[in-house]
Amino acid sequence: xxxxxxxxxxxxxxxxxxxxxxxxxxxxxxxxxxxxxxxxxxxxxxxxxxxxxxxxxxxxxxxxxxxxxxxxxxxxxxxxxxxxxxxxxxxxxxxxxxxxxxxxxxxxxxxxxxxxxxxxxxxxxxxxxxxxxxxxxxxxxxxxxxxxxxxxxxxxxxxxxxxxxxxxxxxxxxxxxxxxxxxxxxxxxxxxxxxxxxxxxxxxxxxxxxxxxxxxxxxxxxxxxxxxxxxxxxxxxxx
Amino acid sequence: xxxxxxxxxxxxxxxxxxxxxxxxxxxxxxxxxxxxxxxxxxxxxxxxxxxxxxxxxxxxxxxxxxxxxxxxxxxxxxxxxxxxxxxxxxxxxxxxxxxxxxxxxxxxxxxxxxxxxxxxxxxxxxxxxxxxxxxxxxxxxxxxxxxxxxxxxxxxxxxxxxxxxxxxxxxxxxxxxxxxxxxxxxxxxxxxxxxxxxxxxxxxxxxxxxxxxxxxxxxxxxxxxxxxxxxxxxxxxxxxxxxxxxxxxxxxxxxxxxxxxxxxxxxxxxxxxxxxxxxxxxxxxxxxxxxxxxxxxxxxxxxxxxxxxxxxxxxxxxxxxxxxx
Numbered sequence: 001x002x003x004x005x006x007x008x009x010x011x012x013x014x015x016x017x018x019x020x021x022x023x024x025x026x027x028x029x030x031x032x033x034x035x036x037x038x039x040x041x042x043x044x045x046x047x048x049x050x051x052x053x054x055x056x057x058x059x060x061x062x063x064x065x066x067x068x069x070x071x072x073x074x075x076x077x078x079x080x081x082x083x084x085x086x087x088x089x090x091x092x093x094x095x096x097x098x099x100x101x102x103x104x105x106x107x108x109x110x111x112x113x114x115x116x117x118x119x120x121x122x123x124x125x126x127x128x129x130x131x132x133x134x135x136x137x138x139x140x141x142x143x144x145x146x147x148x149x150x151x152x153x154x155x156x157x158x159x160x161x162x163x164x165x166x167x168x169x170x171x172x173x174x175x176x177x178x179x180x181x182x183x184x185x186x187x188x189x190x191x192x193x194x195x196x197x198x199x200x201x202x203x204x205x206x207x208x209x210x211x212x213x214x215x216x217x218x219x220x221x222x223x224x225x226x227x228x229x230x231x232x233x234x235x236x237x238x239x
Numbered sequence: 240x241x242x243x244x245x246x247x248x249x250x251x252x253x254x255x256x257x258x259x260x261x262x263x264x265x266x267x268x269x270x271x272x273x274x275x276x277x278x279x280x281x282x283x284x285x286x287x288x289x290x291x292x293x294x295x296x297x298x299x300x301x302x303x304x305x306x307x308x309x310x311x312x313x314x315x316x317x318x319x320x321x322x323x324x325x326x327x328x329x330x331x332x333x334x335x336x337x338x339x340x341x342x343x344x345x346x347x348x349x350x351x352x353x354x355x356x357x358x359x360x361x362x363x364x365x366x367x368x369x370x371x372x373x374x375x376x377x378x379x380x381x382x383x384x385x386x387x388x389x390x391x392x393x394x395x396x397x398x399x400x401x402x403x404x405x406x407x408x409x410x411x412x413x414x415x416x417x418x419x420x421x422x423x424x425x426x427x428x429x430x431x432x433x434x435x436x437x438x439x440x441x442x443x444x445x446x447x448x449x450x451x452x453x454x455x456x457x458x459x460x461x462x463x464x465x466x467x468x469x470x471x472x473x474x475x476x477x478x479x480x481x482x483x484x485x486x487x488x489x490x491x492x493x494x495x496x497x498x499x500x501x502x503x504x505x506x507x508x509x510x511x512x513x514x515x516x517x518x519x520x521x522x523x524x525x526x527x528x529x530x531x532x533x534x535x536x537x538x539x540x541x542x543x544x545x546x547x548x549x550x551x552x553x554x555x556x557x558x559x560x561x562x563x564x
Binding site: 145156168174204211 | 353
C-alpha cells in the first residue's frame with residue numbers, strides 16, 4: 001500500500017492540484033488554531049455566502065453551490081458543524097491548511113466573518129442521515145469493512161468510530177464525511193501526507209491518512225454513497 | 240467502554256494472580272502504582288503496510304513466526320455455526336442494540352476489546368477463550384468462559400447477566416471460540432490480555448490527570464466524561480457516571496485503565512506517556528459511577544472485600560466520598 005497516494009491526485013480538482021504544485025515542505029503547524037470561539041451570525045454568513053465579503057472574498061456559493069451542496073472539486077459545506085468549518089477557515093487563513101484557492105478567500109474575511117459563514121453553512125441541512133450500515137460480511141468490499149470495522153491490522157480504526165454512523169460527523173471536531181466525493185477525500189489524504197493540512201485534533205486524522213491507500217479512499221466513498229442511497233443499490237447495503 | 244470491563248475482568252484472571260502474589264510478596268510497601276511492574280509486552284499484529292512513524296505501539300509490530308493469529312475477519316464458517324458466530328460478533332460490536340435487556344449502558348464490548356475482540360494487547364477473545372474454565376478470585380469460583388462473560392454484563396455493561404445457556408452467551412461464546420480455533424488451551428498466548436503500561440515516574444495524581452484529560456481525552460469523551468453520541472449510538476463511550484462501567488468492572492481499577500489508555504488511546508494513534516496514562520486513569524477512575532452490584536449495604540466492608548489498592552471505591556476524593564451511584 002502506498003502511503004503517499006500521489007498517483008491518484010484528482011485531475012479534475014484544480015484547486016488541490018495547484019496547491020500541491022506550489023506547496024513547499026515547510027509548513028508551520030499552527031498552534032491550537034482557534035476553535036469556534038466566536039459566535040457566528042448565520043444571517044451575516046448567508047450574505048457573504050451569496051455575495052462575498054467586504055474584504056473581497058468571493059461568494060462561497062459560486063464554487064460550493066447555491067445551497068452549499070458542493071460541486072466538482074469543491075466540497076459540500078451544508079450541515080457541517082460550525083466549529084469544524086470555522087476551524088478550517090481559520091487554518092486556511094493562517095496557512096495550517098494550504099489551498100491556493102481558499103487561502104485568499106479565508107484571509108479576505110475577518111475572524112468574525114469566518115465564524116458567520118461557518119454558522120450559516122452549519123444551519124443548512126446535512127444531505128445525509130445517520131445510518132448505521134450492516135456489519136460487513138464475506139461479500140462486502142474493503143469500503144464496508146473500513147467504514148464499519150476499520151482495518152486494525154494496519155492500525156486503522158473504523159471511520160464510524162470517529163465520524164459516527166453513516167459518517168454524519170460527531171460534535172465540533174469530527175466532520176461529516178459520508179457525503180464527500182472520493183476526489184475530495186483523496187485530496188485531503190494527500191494534503192495530510194504532504195504536510196499541507198494540519199493533522200487535526202490530537203493529530204488523529206493525519207495518523208490515519210498515512211495508512212490509507214487510494215483504493216481504500218475510493219472504496220470508502222463508494223460505500224458511503226451506497227449506504228446513503230439505498231434505493232440505488234439496495235443489494236449493496238444489507239438490512 | 241463496555242469492553243473494558245470484559246477485558247479488564249478477563250485480564251484480571253491473570254492479573255489477579257500476579258497482583259495477589261505481588262501483594263503478599265511483601266516487596267516493601269511499594270508505591271501504590273508499584274504493581275505496574277509487569278514489563279510491557281509488545282502488542283503485535285501482522286503488518287500489511289509499512290508502519291508509519293507515528294503509529295507506534297500495539298498494532299504495528301509484525302507477528303513473529305509461530306505466533307497465534309486468529310482467522311481473517313470474514314473467514315467465519317458457513318451454515319448455522321457461522322450464523323451464531325456472526326450473532327456473537329453483532330452483540331460484541333453493537334452491544335446495546337443486540338443484547339437488549341442485558342446491556343445496561345451504551346457501551347459495547349468492542350469499546351475496550353478493540354477490533355471486535357481481535358486486537359492483540361487489547362484482551363482479544365482468542366486469547367481469553369482458551370483460558371477458561373479458570374478459578375477467579377473475583378468470583379471465588381471456577382468460572383467458565385460464559386460465566387466470565389456474564390460478569391461483563393453485570394459490571395462493564397452495568398446491566399444484567401444473561402442466564403447460563405442464554406442465546407446471548409451462546410452467541411458470544413461461539414464468536415470467541417471461532418477466533419480461538421487452533422489456539423492452544425490453557426496457555427496464555429502472546430497478545431492475550433491487556434498490554435501493560437510502564438511505570439509512572441511520579442505518583443499519579445488526580446490534578447495531573449485532569450489536565451491530561453482536558454488536553455487529550457475530552458475531545459472525544461467530552462469534558463464531563465459523558466462521551467459523544469449520534470442518536471443512540473455512543474460513538475465515544477461515556478467514561479464515568481451512570482452510563483459507564485460500574486464500580487465492579489475491571490476497568491475501574493486504575494492500573495487496568497492505565498494499561499488500556501497507554502496502549503490504545505486515542506484510537507490508532509496511541510500517544511500518551513506512561514505518566515499521562517496513569518494520571519488520567521487516576522482522574523477518570525476517581526469519578527463517581529454506577530454502584531458495584533456486590534454492594535452489601537456497607538460501603539467500607541464492600542470496598543474491603545472486593546476492591547484492591549487500585550480502586551478508589553469507598554475513598555474520598557476532593558472531599559467527596561465515592562460510594563456508587
